[in-house]
Amino acid sequence: DQQVKQNSPSLSVQEGRISILNCDYTNSMFDYFLWYKKYPAEGPTFLISISSIKDKNEDGRFTVFLNKSAKHLSLHIVPSQPGDSAVYFCAALRGNTDKLIFGTGTRLQVFP
Amino acid sequence: NAGVTQTPKFRVLKTGQSMTLLCAQDMNHEYMYWYRQDPGMGLRLIHYSVGEGTTAKGEVPDGYNVSRLKKQNFLLGLESAAPSQTSVYFCASSRFAGLSQPQHFGDGTRLSIL
Structure with a gap:
């Protein structure tokens, strides 16, 4: 039972345009969401997060939007750069539990 | 600034063999995690x-x-390795659990069981 879903395994975007990565979840008890970025042969690195009491969080070129009623969040990257090419994982956390639940990842390719 | 270091980076085992993967962190974090990543499955928490x-x-x-x-x-530790345990293993650590404490990951151990 996949509680966190990333239905697009890959996304290709031209440099300078917007990248939108999507994530859906099924457990309404999740109240904190994170995005991790992963390059080949490296571990995931934390990118940005959002609490369920907010609907938007911004950090430079990265913005995460949360729609609780739809159980949907998205990561916007503007403008996209070739260095953004990586696999992006959405993850969710319930309260102060110890366990992150990860999605299956979306591979983003930014081409010149 | 080492962060989270995993040893070894690659290993090939035969079915039934045992081995231990080591994770070390130098950030004085309380929480540590082991995940496995399989194609199409994302990261799943082991212990x-x-x-x-x-x-x-x-x-x-x-x-x-x-x-x-x-x-x-x-x-x-894998006491008796099985082909189903072929995976990439990631260790992570965090200062505490829960909100606003992102986990820091090592670069992974690629393990193949023949």
Whole structure:
């Protein structure tokens, strides 16, 4: 039972345009969401997060939007750069539990 | 600034062999985690620890054991390796659990069981 879903395994975007990565979840008890970025042969690195009491969080070129009623969040990257090419994982956390639940990842390719 | 270091980076085992994966962190983090990543599955939590001397089961604990004898180290053991345990294993640590405490990951151990 996949509680966190990333239905697009890959996304290709031209440099300078917007990248939108999507994530859906099924457990309404999740109240904190994170995005991790992963390059080949490296571990995931934390990118940005959002609490369920907010609907938007911004950090430079990265913005995460949360729609609780739809159980949907998205990561916007503007403008996209070739260095953004990586696999992006959405993850969710319930309260102060110890366990992150990860999605299956979306591979983003930014081409010149 | 080492962060989270995993040893070894690659290993090939035969079915039935045993081995231990080592994770070391130098950030004085209380929490440590072991995940496995399989194609199309994302990262799944195997075991975790909330402090020195403690361990707890995650989502997919069967076939693995762990120990946290020192705060900075978290060991993952395979007593009798099986081909289904072929995967990439990631260790992570965090200062505490829960909100606003992102986990820091090592670069992974690629394990193949023949």
